[in-house]
Amino acid sequence: MLSEFHPNDPALRSFIEAGSTSHFPIQNLPYGVFSTPRKSTPRVGVAIGDQILDLSVIEKAGLFEFECFDSTLAKSSLNAFMALGPSTWSRTRRRISKLLQHDNPELRDNEQLRVEAFDRIESATLHLPIVVAGYTDFYSSKEHATNVGVMFRGASNALQANWLHIPIGYNGRGSTVVVSGTPIHRPKGQLKSASEDAPRFGPTTRLDFELELAAIVGQGSEMGSMLTEQRAEEMIFGFALLNDWSARDIQQWEYVPLGPFQGKAFGTSLSPWIVTREALEPFRVPGPGQAPAPLPYLQQTGQNNYDIQLVVDLVPAELQTARRIAQTNFSYMYWSPVQQLMHHASSGCSMQIGDVLGSGTISGPERSQCGSMLELSWNGAEPLGLGNGMTRSFLEDGDRVCLSGWCQGDGYRIGFGEVEGTILPPRDV
Structure with missing residues (x-):
């Protein structure tokens, strides 16, 4: 049983390394839209260390157990996700943080899912993250x-x-x-x-x-x-x-x-x-x-x-x-x-x-x-x-x-x- 935590806790550590000067530690988890050579369709991800976690993969794998996003995270902008509102934003960030914790085996020990879910930032194309209204x-x-x-x-x-x-x-x-x-x-x-x-x-x-x-x-x-x-x-x-x-x-x-x-x-x-x-x-x-x-x-x-x-x-x-x-x-x-x-x-x-x-x-x-x-x-x-x-x-x-x-x-x-x-x-x- 994992201990209770807050996503902003300075003591949190991820199994994806992020040094003290990294912009993207587990306490951050900024959202973006990206594509890669192996998958050219833009989709939603979060940055962690030097990696991007593909949230469309996490959604498809059923790891967002509390929400039915209806492929929202596979879209080419964040607009549909933002439309779900602040309570969903908060629950989603909390769940992503929990999945990335160093002592949580759900994603850490699933080698096949990790290969599918992570891409290096340097190998990705980063897109405009929103449709600007x-x-x-x-x-x-x-x-x-x-x-x-x-x-x-x-x-x-x-x-x-x-x-x-x-x-x-x-x-x-x-x-x-x-x-x-x-x-x-x-x-x-x-x-x-x-x-x-x-x-x-x-x-x-x-x-x-x-x-x-x-x-x-x-x-x-x-x-x-x-x-x-x-x-x-x-x-x-x-x-x-x-x-x-x-x-x-x-x-x-x-x-x-x-x-x-x-x-x-x-x-x-x-x-x-x-x-x-x-x-x-x-x-x-x-x-x-x-x-x-x-x-x-x-x-x-x-x-x-x-x-x-x-x-x-x-x-x-x-x-x-x-x-x-x-x-x-x-x-x-x-x-x-x-x-x-x-x-x-x-x-x-x-x-x-x-x-x-x-x-x-x-x-x-x-x-x-x-x-x-x-x-x-x-x-x-x-x-x-x-x-x-x-x-x-x-x-x-x-x-x-x-x-x-x-x-x-x-x-x-x-x-x-x-x-x-x-x-x-x-x-x-």
């Missing part, structure tokens, strides 16, 4: 918003009058949310410098990344309804790394009066692994103090931020060696994911399974903690040194950007893996 990007880092405001409006008018009262956001394009590793072509658009009398059309010269975290909505809400703090939290299935690529010169010309459009719509990279909200529970922290106090519908009683360490590595085209250019923490974020979701639905906007809510660029108080080239190079005025005489103000063709993040536990990490993308030249047509 909609994409909304927020602007929730006070440090980032202040930096941008100082650059373009001056220190005395850095934050717009509404910023401390409302989670600012815009509706982006779900159609160009792509999985990590998808190359990004340099976008074209209308450009106009201060010295030009009229705009011209051409490729951006100020291509940027944005270090973000995505909240993945796993439950919908009815049109016309509002959300409580508890309900908004329950609707969040998990979180994934996000890079909302930005063309700063296209954006600067177009954003008045309605905000970002083509300068953001060309590509948004999502990591292939979704870390569940339950796995992050031990790392909840309070966010920064909010003054003035938010309006009643936005007030929160829980600790809805997370202590997530985040890093940005840039691999310059001419060097092909990674340079760490930023390191920050999600705990700095002024508006929490729960507040973002509560605000999004407050007008009666219907939320859907598969909605992606971008946190907005995550920046800290120091220059080295900034989550965009715009800030790191101060809009190009102070190019970022990369060593060997190389500098960058914005991204060049051939550059590769890699974002990563993790929560540091006692002898283990809850990691998000990576989201990366390489800049390709603009298409001719």
Whole structure:
């Protein structure tokens, strides 16, 4: 008889080894969608160490004794599984954790099933884990918003009058949310410098990344309804790394009066692994103090931020060696994911399974903690040194950007893996 346990217990060990710096110990179990050479059909899996556990095999073998998933885990996205709701998410994670325990023989000692159920991550193709219903990007880092405001409006008018009262956001394009590793072509658009009398059309010269975290909505809400703090939290299935690529010169010309459009719509990279909200529970922290106090519908009683360490590595085209250019923490974020979701639905906007809510660029108080080239190079005025005489103000063709993040536990990490993308030249047509 196995002893009672909790999936977040730091003492848990799996028969699949995961070192202290692995992103995917038994305490994590992030969800993804993958295919392999031996089985080309995409299906749902969880990462454990350097392996993927094929949940469609576990389902078929009848090891989810408490649920009838009706082949939900054999589908090519997580949407159908997310639709089953929070209680099923919790029971499933608990059962997977139990199956992977080092002292549980059910899967450990079934050699034939193990061969069928496990694949190495490095040999798998990782797919976009969800069908994206909609994409909304927020602007929730006070440090980032202040930096941008100082650059373009001056220190005395850095934050717009509404910023401390409302989670600012815009509706982006779900159609160009792509999985990590998808190359990004340099976008074209209308450009106009201060010295030009009229705009011209051409490729951006100020291509940027944005270090973000995505909240993945796993439950919908009815049109016309509002959300409580508890309900908004329950609707969040998990979180994934996000890079909302930005063309700063296209954006600067177009954003008045309605905000970002083509300068953001060309590509948004999502990591292939979704870390569940339950796995992050031990790392909840309070966010920064909010003054003035938010309006009643936005007030929160829980600790809805997370202590997530985040890093940005840039691999310059001419060097092909990674340079760490930023390191920050999600705990700095002024508006929490729960507040973002509560605000999004407050007008009666219907939320859907598969909605992606971008946190907005995550920046800290120091220059080295900034989550965009715009800030790191101060809009190009102070190019970022990369060593060997190389500098960058914005991204060049051939550059590769890699974002990563993790929560540091006692002898283990809850990691998000990576989201990366390489800049390709603009298409001719």
